[in-house]
Amino acid sequence: MPISLIPIRDALDIRPGRLFIDGQWRDWDGERFDQIHPSTNEVMTSLAEAGVRGVDLAVAAARRAFDEGPWPRMRAQDRKRMLQPIVERIYAAEEEIARLQTLDNGIPFSFSRNSRVSPKAAADIFDHFFGWIDKINGETYPLFSDASNTQYMTFREPVGVVAAILPYNGPVMTFAMKVAPALACGCTVVVKPSEYTNLAVLKLAEIIAESDLPPGVFNVVTGGSAAGAALSSHAGIDKVTFTGSPVVGEKITMASASSMKRLSLELGGKSAAIVFPDASSVATAATRLMGLCSTFLSGQVCSTPTRAIVHRSVMDEFLHHAAEQVKTVRFGDPFDPATTSAPIISKRQKDKILGYIDTGRREGAELMFGGATPGGDLANGNWIDPVLFANVRNDMTIAREEIFGPVLSVIPFDAEEEAIRLANESDYGLAGCVYTGNVNRAFRVARAIRSGSIGVNGYASIPNAPMGGIKRSGVGREGGWPTIEAFTELKTISFNLDG
Template sequence: MIEKRNFYIDGEWVAPKAAQDYEVIDPSTEDPCAVISLGDQADTDAAVAAAKAALPGWKAADPAERIAAVERIAKVYAERAEDMAQAISLEMGAPIDLARKNQWGAGAYHIKNFIDAAKAFEWVHPLGDGTPGAMIAYEPVGVVGLITPWNWPMNQVTLKVIPAILAGCTMVLKPSEEAPLSSLIFAEILDAAGLPKGVFNLVNGDGAGVGTQLSTHPDVEMISFTGSTRAGRAISKAAADTLKRVTLELGGKGANLIFADADEDAVARGVKHCFQNSGQSCNAPTRMLVERSAYDRAVEVARQTAEATQVASPREEGKHIGPVINKAQFDKIQGLIETGIAEGAKLVAGGPGRPEHLNRGFYVRPTVFADCDPSMTIMNEEIFGPVLSIMPFDSEEQAIEVANATPYGLTNYLQSGDGARRNRLARQLRSGMVEMNGQDRGAGAPFGGVGSSGRAREGGRWGIEEFCDVKSISGWAE
């Protein structure tokens, strides 16, 4: 059993003010694998006080010094790659190959892109031609509270911590209590990289405790949160009295529009993307809308792809999916699969229960529903599991109408060989991101949505700007 009860506050590992043990559950076995502590108000106050004390010095540091600190972090992060991958695989069930390549790799990717963005960032620049002496300055917001989820731990931690450091903010991180081990390693990485005391602090806790304490704390100027839409609403309300800046990256219900002229791998690619990380991605393309002339073939390919998707222990190497995070999530997914059947969707692969060869652990069968319609629960609710819903469409207009008929608006997908169509429909899809023909977003592109997906913009220069206040200055001496 791993024991990690201490918090990282003011450059030191310190014991919680009051004992409040919390067991971290290995989702592949349903057994405890670690014990952490949940913080209380005194721990949160101590972390915020450390961040507040460190703010003047870090805020005044030359941007080059802050970039150099992040470059040291990148080096140590690379050295701890295997430790990080093993922690993520244990705490949230990512298969070890996925943990090494995608889970750890997402953090490395973001750190590099932020370094590149910071080197090109103009912290003070002229407003524009024709406005002599008018300048725009980007300045750190101040002390920030960072609340991150369990599904892509280092992806989200690096998308918040690194730009906050580069912007000159100081911070308190509250990682998910479901998957805290990777963030504790991340704190060790920042310590080894020589980040000044108090710039980064970590207190474990749950949303009702430390999460609310950060959201309401008078000395915290900003909350950056990634998680459920329900929790995002609660944080916004909690932060209102202190007029904090609140940036939210929330859920999604992405549509994947597949036209008859799409490449032959489009359907299989969409199914695999939906199932990646056991379906536990807010940007997963969980609604597949297929042009009617290609529909029957698409359903068959989706069935074959789902049945070929292996489910196995995260300890095993190879391309398979692992368990979902916990019993509550497992039960929710099972209930939604049952609802899909009850509401008349055609089950073509998977279904309720665990895979036959697994009788323990929160494993879900890769599931595909066909002949869905927009009114069905599985077409509207974020399932957060390996469940795909497919329906046909007859026109571009219908496809856009169905795709946009959701309160969410994170990522939509479009597959077509017609470039003019892709460009036209990309502008009509209501979402913060549109990915077409399997091409990933560019390095440094912003990640974020609209509507119930929140309106954060994380990554690259936009991610740095999130942690800055913009100051307008006139009469600047030339």
Template structure:
């Protein structure tokens, strides 16, 4: 049993003010694998106070020195990548090979992109409109509270901690209590990189406790949160009383528009993308809308691809999906699959219960529904599991209307060989991101959505700007 009851506050590991043990469950076995402590208000206050004290010094540190610190952090992260992969695989069920490649790799990718963006970032520059002495300065927001989820632990931690460091902010990180081990390890990396005491602090806790305490704390200037839309609304309401900046990256219900000129590879790619990380990705393409001439073929391919996806424990090597994170998620997904069946969707792969041969662990059968209609629950609600819904469309206008008929707006997808159509749809789809023909976002491109998906823009220079105040200066002397 791993014991990690301490928090990282003011550059040291300290015990909780009031011990409150919380078991971390291995989702492959349903057994406790670690114990942490959940913080209370005294722990949160101590962390915020440390960040507040460290703020002036870190803000005054030259940007080049902050960048050098982040470069050291990247080197340490890379040198200890195997430890990080093992931690994430254990805590949230990512298959170990997937954890090594994608889960760890996401952190490396984001840190590298931030380093590149910071090298070109103009912290102080002329307005550029011909007005003498008019300058624009980017300055740190101040103390920031960072609340991260369990599904892509280092993806989200690096998207928040690194730009905050580069911007000159000090911070308190509250990782998900479901997957805290990777963040505790990351705190070791931060310490080893020489980040000054108080600049980075970590307090474990739940949303109702430490999450709310950060959201309402008068000395916290900004909250950056990734998680459910429901929790995002609660954080916005809690933060309103102190007029904090609130940056939210929330849920999604991505539509994948597959036109008749797409090939079989595009369909198979869409299925695998939906099932990736056991379906626990907010940008997953969970609604596949297929032009009618290709529809029957698409359903057949989707069923075959889903049936071929292997499900196995997280520590097993190879290409497979693992469990979902906990019993609550397992029960929710099972309930939604049952609802899909009751509402008349045609089940063509997967279904209720665990996959064959797995009688323990939070494992879900890769599931595909066909003949779904827009009003069905599985087409409206974010399932956050390996469940794909497919329906036909007849016209481009109909496809866009169905895709946009959701409160979410994170990522939509287009599969077509018609370049003019792709460009047209990229502008018509209401989402923060559109990916076409399997082309991933560019390095340093912003990640974020609109409407119920939140309006954060994380990554690259946009991610750094989120942690900055923009100051307008006149009368600057040359």
């Protein structure tokens, strides 16, 4: 019998979505759209299509709150006291938020509640950035010469009105990574979740709406590409922070150019994992890398290492253990504890991934396993069996373009210099990792790879360390103090001490 999420939807009492603008929830009299669950392609609810009109209302509210309201000028202690309760409210509601995130994108509930995209992780992110509020400071500079008796000092001021445009794969975590630092720095915010994943974000909005924030400081609009385009090009927006595809990132960059908006863009990746023969465990490397592509979000994570650059001498061992890992994969009801993997977010994306698989075979890559679309109880969902390609060349399409699905491409190498060259021959530079038992080699190769983040014998991210990309993988960093810098402007003031 095909799985259905309608009973869980009804048990969670999912209502039609509204907009949150200027401190008020607003029923929308304009167009609406359906949110579809990728596991079953059932309708979960309808959402307001804010479009240009809704965006104009939200930006106007945020603009007033920044230009005329108390928020940007509030004392650090007062702002911190007002925001800090949000952390505990998220912790208190974490199970419900996790359920809503699973009802958004199909991530297995066990991951939605206990992983780096969980509500608990989001609460930690809020806690981290709220801790910066009374520590955002400038500098003073020594007198430079006898030419003038002038004292220079700098101040960090909020960047202004922020448009936060979220992806579908980790809506809860990315909400926190964008909203928390913006509020901590004294900015006002307009959030737009992905059109595929609105439920958890709207619940988080309810939590923030319970706070005593001045009207207009925090706003949420829902909608598709029209709303996103209206936000990124709006004259009232000072900064856009976006996580998503490079194609959309390029459009945002062009739309922002005329007004010189500040940008933080975390875009795509084609990350490389280099596996040397002296790795402490080739089996562990293979299991982890194949697991990142086959479980959790099924490769729909921009930092996932989707190119495994493996030394020829351990190639057979790597392929064997990758195949063993896939035997543990289980599709099904995302609320079933046995389910390990998310579906593909939409039918369109599913078809795109299947096209990449066909291209890989046509260009000569060796399909070791995977690529089928399960039938039976899963026939109504967007499922693809995890794929492993061997003997991939770095000039093949599947090694060059971001597939954003359960596909791992394995590229052989013979020498360290060759592995580094293969890793760097990419338009992307977001993340990557090196598996080796040699500390000198680990450090040498990690420094040589052109990427924003590199892991040694694994890869992870935390709220207080920066992450971001180079090349087509984006602009700026999220995490730690660099994020505070990204949401503030540096002002220099000089005092002539001679009067």
